[in-house]
Amino acid sequence: MTRRIWRTWLKGLCLSLxxxxxxxxxxxxxxxxxxxxxxxxxLGGLAAGTVVGGALAQPRYYAPYxxxxxxxxxxxxxxxxxxxxxxxxxxxxxxxxxxxx
Numbered sequence: 001m002t003r004r005i006w007r008t009w010l011k012g013l014c015l016s017l018x019x020x021x022x023x024x025x026x027x028x029x030x031x032x033x034x035x036x037x038x039x040x041x042x043l044g045g046l047a048a049g050t051v052v053g054g055a056l057a058q059p060r061y062y063a064p065y066x067x068x069x070x071x072x073x074x075x076x077x078x079x080x081x082x083x084x085x086x087x088x089x090x091x092x093x094x095x096x097x098x099x100x101x
Contacts, residue, residue, distance in 0.1 A: 077101050 079100040085092045 077100045079098055081096040082099050083094050084097045086095045086097065
């Protein structure tokens, strides 16, 4: 098919599918009670939804197993307070200052 014919065909298809679906949804159908068609359709739809949802929810890759390294405990740094001269904006004052190794 040439490109022009393909475009025309595609436009016609895109316009006719919604019209057909509206027409089919509005046509009356005879009501029938019992028979279990509704229950079968409901259970089949739930089963199909479960299968499709489970397939889509799976990871897309298989990651290798990862084991975290053993924790290493490092002692905290030794800290203490020393009196030092500190500028407070007006002059030097002696304040305790935290000093760490």
